[in-house]
Amino acid sequence: MSTERGRGFRDSRAWVEIDRQALRANLETIRRRVGSHVGLIPMVKADAYGLGVGEVVRTFEPLDPLAYGVAAVQEGIDLRERGVTRPVIVFSPVVDDECEDAVEHGLTLSVSSMQSLRALDRASQVLGRDTAFHVDVDTGMGRSGFDWNRGPEWIPRIAELQREGLAWEGCYTHFHSADLTDPVTVHEQWARFREVVDAGVDERVCIHACNSAAALSVPELAADAVRPGIFLFGGRAGETLDAPAPVVSLRARVTLVREVAAGTSVGYGATWVADRPSRLATLGIGYGDGFPRALSNRGRVLIRGSSAPIVGRISMDVTVVDVSHVPAVECGDVATLIGSDGSASISVDEVAESVGTISYEVLTQLTARLPRLWRD
Numbered sequence: 001m002s003t004e005r006g007r008g009f010r011d012s013r014a015w016v017e018i019d020r021q022a023l024r025a026n027l028e029t030i031r032r033r034v035g036s037h038v039g040l041i042p043m044v045k046a047d048a049y050g051l052g053v054g055e056v057v058r059t060f061e062p063l064d065p066l067a068y069g070v071a072a073v074q075e076g077i078d079l080r081e082r083g084v085t086r087p088v089i090v091f092s093p094v095v096d097d098e099c100e101d102a103v104e105h106g107l108t109l110s111v112s113s114m115q116s117l118r119a120l121d122r123a124s125q126v127l128g129r130d131t132a133f134h135v136d137v138d139t140g141m142g143r144s145g146f147d148w149n150r151g152p153e154w155i156p157r158i159a160e161l162q163r164e165g166l167a168w169e170g171c172y173t174h175f176h177s178a179d180l181t182d183p184v185t186v187h188e189q190w191a192r193f194r195e196v197v198d199a200g201v202d203e204r205v206c207i208h209a210c211n212s213a214a215a216l217s218v219p220e221l222a223a224d225a226v227r228p229g230i231f232l233f234g235g236r237a238g239e240t241l242d243a244p245a246p247v248v249s250l251r252a253r254v255t256l257v258r259e260v261a262a263g264t265s266v267g268y269g270a271t272w273v274a275d276r277p278s279r280l281a282t283l284g285i286g287y288g289d290g291f292p293r294a295l296s297n298r299g300r301v302l303i304r305g306s307s308a309p310i311v312g313r314i315s316m317d318v319t320v321v322d323v324s325h326v327p328a329v330e331c332g333d334v335a336t337l338i339g340s341d342g343s344a345s346i347s348v349d350e351v352a353e354s355v356g357t358i359s360y361e362v363l364t365q366l367t368a369r370l371p372r373l374w375r376d
């Protein structure tokens, strides 16, 4: 770990800690589950779910992934600028005028309409550069893709447009409920997808469908490649599926400790009032760092191995916790908001659940004000 990052650790009021070993182990878990003949396409959109795409890709490179998945052309360009030479697939639909940028940077677009395939074709001819594309098939997700039940219409039209320099490289679908215990819709979507693939998609086209949850729960549907995201970054892929190794910890330091009298109120709206003399610790983290404000008066943190409740509303920059029962808390102590402290721990899924959201949102909300500290 560089001294620069080490210094960031000591000087920060709050930070995100990332366990490189665990990140790597989670990708290896997926590989073991689906078999080493299946290609891995780690999804690193949204700055690798908020962890920081540069270090995430550096961690995965030695594991030889087939490609990386992003959502936006700019995210793909960012990977190229970081020196990534593997295929980079842009999975969300793009506007026609983004095609030239994509082709210029050697990105692989996912296409959901003949119009966007034609725009890609034009961009490739204008620039005189070869390009490749993956075809998105909508089997029930309803946000993008060609209709699964109209394959006989669009498959020949795509095949017609193909030429040397415009290669149909992949064909995929996306499951909407692979995280649920009952995989009935997964199998229904898979059957629809197979119908399309069997209707005339060339054998050399890379077939893929599984996100983290599907890769773990129905590895027999892994086909040629899988697209794991959340599991790699330490979020559970489904309630009944194996938990990932924890990757992300969120820490903040105690910046002030006060003994307050009964009747003291805390935070905007004075929504919490001490009913007895109390010891309160102020933490250097708030919703401006991405710590969910919805945890006000309901979340907890760990300090010196004990659980301390969040009292009052979380502010933009600070959060107050009641440490009356935790002896010896002092200014400078490190509180754990996600992660472990001794034998106690708070998972990212616990935080997400207590505010009615998913781990994906909690992770991607962590703002740039929090330095990312990589532990090897």
Ligand SMILES: *Cc1c(COP(=O)(O)O)cnc(C)c1O
Binding pocket: 043, 045, 091, 174, 210, 211, 212, 213, 227, 228, 229, 230, 231
């Ligand atoms: C984000 C995404 C994934 C990864 O999903 P997880 O649930 O995070 O594993 C896979 N495929 C596509 C098309 C995606 O957009």
